[in-house]
Amino acid sequence: MRGFDWDEAKIGLARRAGEGLDVRFHAEDARAALARTEAAADTVLLVDVLHYLPHAAQDELLAWAADLVRPGGRLVVREATKGAGWRSLVTVLVERISRLVRFNLGDATAVRDVRRAYVPILEAKGLSCTVTSCWGSTPFANVLLVATRPR
Ligand SMILES: C[S@@+](CC[C@H](N)C(=O)[O-])C[C@H]1O[C@@H](n2cnc3c(N)ncnc32)[C@H](O)[C@@H]1O
Numbered sequence: 208m209r210g211f212d213w214d215e216a217k218i219g220l221a222r223r224a225g226e227g228l229d230v231r232f233h234a235e236d237a238r239a240a241l242a243r244t245e246a247a248a249d250t251v252l253l254v255d256v257l258h259y260l261p262h263a264a265q266d267e268l269l270a271w272a273a274d275l276v277r278p279g280g281r282l283v284v285r286e287a288t289k290g291a292g293w294r295s296l297v298t299v300l301v302e303r304i305s306r307l308v309r310f311n312l313g314d315a316t317a318v319r320d321v322r323r324a325y326v327p328i329l330e331a332k333g334l335s336c337t338v339t340s341c342w343g344s345t346p347f348a349n350v351l352l353v354a355t356r357p358r
Contacts, residue, residue, distance in 0.1 A: 209233065211240045212256075214312050238268055247277035254285045255349075257325075258302065259313025269325055273332035276356045282334065284352040285341065288321040291348035298348045321350050329354040 208230045212218055218234040225232065233240060237256060251272045257265045269284075276282050287298045299318050305311045319325070326336045334354035341351045 211235050211237045213237070238264060238271075241268060241271040241275070244271075244275060246275075247280070248275050249277065249280045251275050251280075251282045252285075253282070255287075257284065257286055258318045259306075259311065259315060260317065261315050262317055262319070262324075264314070265317065265319070265324075266328055269328050270332065273329050273334055273354065276334065276354070278356050279358040280356055282329065282352075282354040284321070284325065284354070285349060286321050286325070286352065287318045287348050288350045289318055289348075290320045290322075291340070291342075291350075294342060294346060294348035297346045301347070318348075321352055325352060326354075333357070 210221055210230065210232045212221070213234060213236050215234045218232045221232040238260075253268070253272055257268065260268060272282050287295070287302070289295050295318065299316060302311070302316045302318065306313050306316055322338050326338065329336050334356050336352060336354045338350050338352045340349075342349050
């Protein structure tokens, strides 16, 4: 397992949490990391990262991630979505504040409609997609997109 985040402090926490396990964490821009990764993966996770990038960069990162999924594997994207009413408004507000205070480092707060913006990109890459809400009792507009590559 390999993990990327460009925040050195968070990578430090991940390394401590993963001590003794067969995992590697890298403090690196996810775009650079995925662009030069060639090995196919069973599962690729993009957890709460896309909306920190401008739209064109999101599309590119998503396409790279899809290309890494081997037959029978999957790409799992946990993201905030537009179109979920007041939850979407709360999420954008909290994300703007978290970037402002540098709790989360990002180039943008660009929350999109996950079904409309991401699913067509993944389907064009041959993946079949499901999108389900996963906000539970939280006020956030998070959904889970699971994109599977047929065997
Ligand atoms: C809401 S946090 C999620 C952190 C982690 N993925 C998790 O689920 O706990 C968003 C993270 O995205 C990271 N991030 C934003 N843009 C990035 C980029 N271009 N490359 C790598 N990490 C990025 C931020 O540093 C931040 O830690």
